[in-house]
Amino acid sequence: MLTNTQDKKDIRKLDLNALADFLKNNGEQAFRAKQIYEWLWKKSAHSFDDMTNLSIKTRELLSENFIINPVVVDHSQISNDGTIKSGFRLHDKHLVEGVLIPADDRMTACVSSQVGCSLTCKFCATGYMDRKRNLDAAEIYDQVVAISRQAEERYQTPLTNIVYMGMGEPLLNYKNVLESVEYITSPKGLGMSPKRITVSTAGIAKMIKKLGDDEVKFRLALSLHAANDEKRAQIMPINDQNNLDVLRDALKYYFHKTKNAVTYEYIVFHNFNDSIKDAEELYRFTKHLPSKVNIIEYNPISEAGYQNTKEDRLEMFGEYLTRKGVNVNIRRSRGKDIDAACGQLANKN
Template identity: 60%
Template sequence: MLKLAKKNIRQLSKDELEQYFVEMGEKKFRAKQVYEWLWTRQARSFEDMTNLSKELRTKLSEQFTLPALGEDVTQFSHDGTVKSRFRTVDGHFVEGVLIPTDERKTACVSSQIGCSLSCKFCATGYMERKRNLEFDEIFDEVVLLNEQSEKAYGRKLTNIVFMGMGEPLLNYKNVLKAIEMISSPEGLGMSPRRITVSTAGVAKMIRQLGDDKVRFKLALSLHAANDAKRHEIMPINDTNNIKSLIEALNYFYKQTGNEITFEYILFKDFNDSLQDADELVKIYRQVPADLVNIIEYNPIDLAAFEKPDEDKTMQFMQYLEKHRVNVRLRRSRGKDIDAACGQLANKEVEPDVET
């Protein structure tokens, strides 16, 4: 007789848990206890659920799985950044980063194992996409990074950015469900306004975010201000050109009023001229964007791009400021441990010893 695979208990809603306990002859309040263990107290196993009888914990373990994400390797940068490689129960790896500043403790989380978009400047883009992360795995990333923040800095996470491995909008349901649990009072209770989802630009799904009236912020990884250049470094531009993205962003803003940011990595002699800056100004004026983040390029082994010198970067920034663009230069963090923007690639590394 074929043995059916056990179901992940975190895939059950509170109502489904109640139904399960009633059907097994248990009191309905057991569902509330288990739900709290899963989301509020973030149990890593059924054995952690100490206010349940041993018999009940055994029954649960026989009928369900609790596939919690585990820490595999952790590295510490000289600037305080912490990069962790997490292991899934089916043996895959995914990376997340804790980025501390005096004002903020930010978690940079991944949404996919690998990526299918093949952006030419991004280490993850050279990896094969293995699968989407489940919503509870994304939740676990945040829980583990939050624990690191409390341990290292005595403070909980203040912000979350979906800027790690993968394209969040190609794992739409899981990302939204994870954010729902992260922001729920029954989960981590973080305000959606402190969460930013970054996309390489999937116009259809940006519109869907608007229809779903999401409450988090949105960032578009633009990186080139005309279709020819953007096509060269971001193949997704073939099916999601700049015009379609401008229209989608305006629709998103009309539906939600949420903050929109443009992300723009400067590449030497590619997108760093004053003409490029002028084209960026024109795009900025067509969207109710709050900010343009100019990002330092972080070299990777598989790409020949370089970052421009400081003078060229400042000229680019000054041109934007002169034309009333709200612009900020985002300095790289964690470069020495390949934790900076575009560097996440699950490299084989030895664990660091925190000092």
């Protein structure tokens, strides 16, 4: 019998078979595992006492041997545009941020996959933080549940979309990210459609190919920001090991395996990547497979000297791509006043 909390394993790290084996080995009926699993992943229980269809004896057995390490909302801020940024406190006291982005046609949760980030993108506040550790699947799942509750409570609207675009590089936490997607999309979990989930990467070619091999059903977004190796390497050091040719081949492989179109995220910086020549390079990069381009306003951060492009250059850039037949969306910043917009997450209250 275990009594020290530090010696107990988080029960959410057990899969259904391991949970069933534990119950059988302790004189319980194996079918109880499905009931417990439902409490954990469908009803999002954070306490064994909540599991009211289990006997007190069974609940005591669980609490003697396991813990549940919940992610809790440490603080929240509400933007003038209705965006809600939350700091989520993890069991080891680390903090990550997640965002609820309300819109007329959707309610989107932006979640983090790592504490900090190791990729040092020059325009991103998270890139100036050290990477402390990966989040486990339950910690990502808990962010979704908490943000979903915020959507229901404040806007009386259910969550419609999830983007893995918060702190960290999701493909450097591959196993836990895919496990979290499984808990979020499974009928035994939250039951969301994988088509409503987008995982964003700075561009790790071998892991993009692995997504193809695993035939994932969720959407993939590539943070591109320049379709020119020299420029991209200036702002995204990862381009040195994953240049545009390598990424193009990986994306073609991914599309061949999944038949999922790719989204390209492109932040427009003033006098850096916002010329018609830059738009032409972007068009040439995107034309090789079905895709769309999200042109994103830049949200300046204190650590970097980049500025958002001018409105007339933004319009010319978008119009050029549209004339070339590119599916273009111009995304306006949300939550900028509370540092909740794209590239601003850095645990600042």
